[in-house]
Amino acid sequence: MATAKQFVLKDFPLQCGVVLPEAKLVYQVYGELNDQRTNAVLYPTSYGAQHTDVDWLVRPDGILDPSRWCVVMVNMFGNGLSTSPSNDPAVARPGVYFTQYDNVRAQVALINVLGIEQLALVYGWSMGAQQGYHWAALYRDRVQRLAALCGTAKTTDHNKLFLYSLRAALTADPTWTGDRFEGTPDRGFHTFAQIYASWAASQAYYRAKPYLAWGYDSLEDYILRGWEAGYRQRDPHNLLAMIDTWLRCDVGDNPVYQGDYAKAMGSITAKTLVMPATTDLYFTPEDCEAEAALIPNAQYRPISSIWGHRAGNPYQNPEDEAFIKGAIADLLGE
Template sequence: MSDHEIFELGDVVLQSGATLRGATLAYKTYGKLNGRKDNVIVYPTWYSGQHVNNEWLIGRGMALDPERYFIIIPNMLGNGLSTSPSNTPPPYDRARFPNVTLYDNVTLQHRLVTEKFGIERVALVTGWSMGAQQTFQWGCLYPDMVERIVPFCGSAKTSRHNFVFLEGVKAALTADDAFQGGWYEKLPQKGLRAMARVYAGWGFSQAFYREQLDIKRMGYASLEDFLVGFWEGLFLVRDPNNLLAMLWTWQRGDISANPVFNGNFEKALAAVKARAIVMPGQTDLYFPPEDSQYEVKHMPNAKFLPIPSIWGHFAGGPGTNPEDVKFLDNVLKELMRS
């Protein structure tokens, strides 16, 4: 049985000009919407993740407490549950799936929140990685609706260096002959395994590997065991075309690349009225703190607060290091008390 619901979007014209016919958003809610409809938290998903992969930050006594808040996790387009290459019928199926932007994702999530639930105020938007990018997008597109944002381990605009990292990931996946330009008859496992190993050098920091936390803290028997058991295992269960669709969204991530801001990045940042705590990972290799410092400088009500961790990008999720989870949860609690 499915553990999520489906919001029917109808025919959706994307920024690319393509029309997704019969588009859908998969979502899951936690807790109950109160009578004033002011206890709402929106918590978007991350690259390759689905709503279940966000649940580590939700729980009784935590900042995202379903006994106090109505938490909505909308699944990104392309993640296999919402409209994606893997579940779209021809002619926009598989390798023909159109390009999707942050703007496309968030405007459709806004429809879910307003049309399905009649919500006019959102107490908090938060998310990790690509979820953080969507968090920034929520903040600038709907400044009079969103009261607080906490993007963690993610940026409002994908840097050139981040773009290049993802080119390596993409090249490793698509080099497999079995990929067949996206029209594969069987999963290109060599490509997925190669992609995982490229990713492995970036997801955690140099200090993480130097301290052998894959062995000492995560329980793997050796570095090779970690590369196979954690990294290859993470990607082998993903659909390659879905991964590439979300990768395109990530590479072109820019909260100003839309008709509202017309590419003026500083104007988009300045539009965020919400109380914001921007939390990069101190040792994140592709969403570095320097990017967040620039963003905070141009936001009117934002605080820069790095996560003091050697777990790299995974300081922000998905619940990998208990100390980092506690740090993040405490920050969220303090903000929600304000």
């Protein structure tokens, strides 16, 4: 099994105006580049996830097969492995935040060092899809294909309300001082997990109660052990940092497109697969379909699933995994 590596960028300017003396990206490579260096796949991480949480689909005969593809999984800023409030005092200050523009510029530097000129595919779920859209708009000549699963290139107002509620849940905890947490925000984590779980899957999912087959004995047990326990493994300052990145996601908000979101979307030349879940409450199929219509070479291919947002990361869900695997194979021309 490959081990994670660290890539360091010196004097890295963030979009918020702060220059970091060192910005660190933790990444892992699965598989090997072929002699022509034409089989590289970039897979950025999603909200709250580290690469070991979402690399289950990189396996022989999986959605991304490392015997055929060289998969570079990059941990985004703020996730606790790459530069984050929990590991760098320079970013644990008010007014310092990361954007997806920051993430992608850092990833470009990494890809350059790895000797990769073109990416056969950028594969992203949720916040990973946000990064994928930025890649395809900002580095058009370097991205051949984009698979955007359950994510949008610009955060909608409805989605922002969800994020505001998460931030409010954490910062309402008595350990929050106004700038940071002084202790473990037990109440905050509990409320945060309840909000997250309520949006992450559909009403039909909760009617079906699939979690009872996984060893949970009630809805409350599922939320406690299946959701809250996972988020408690993350530093709450990092959870806030990733919320701030998500809130600011806009593929047009950068020096290249200067606020012109439609121009950014229309500039994407990669063969693009826009794949929401039909019951996603964060990134609705209507929002994703509207974005697909702005991209010249996009296919809109929704996942028909009761799993909501979680359909895009179906590690407990063989049916949706098979659908995604087939769609990615089609995209890659396999």
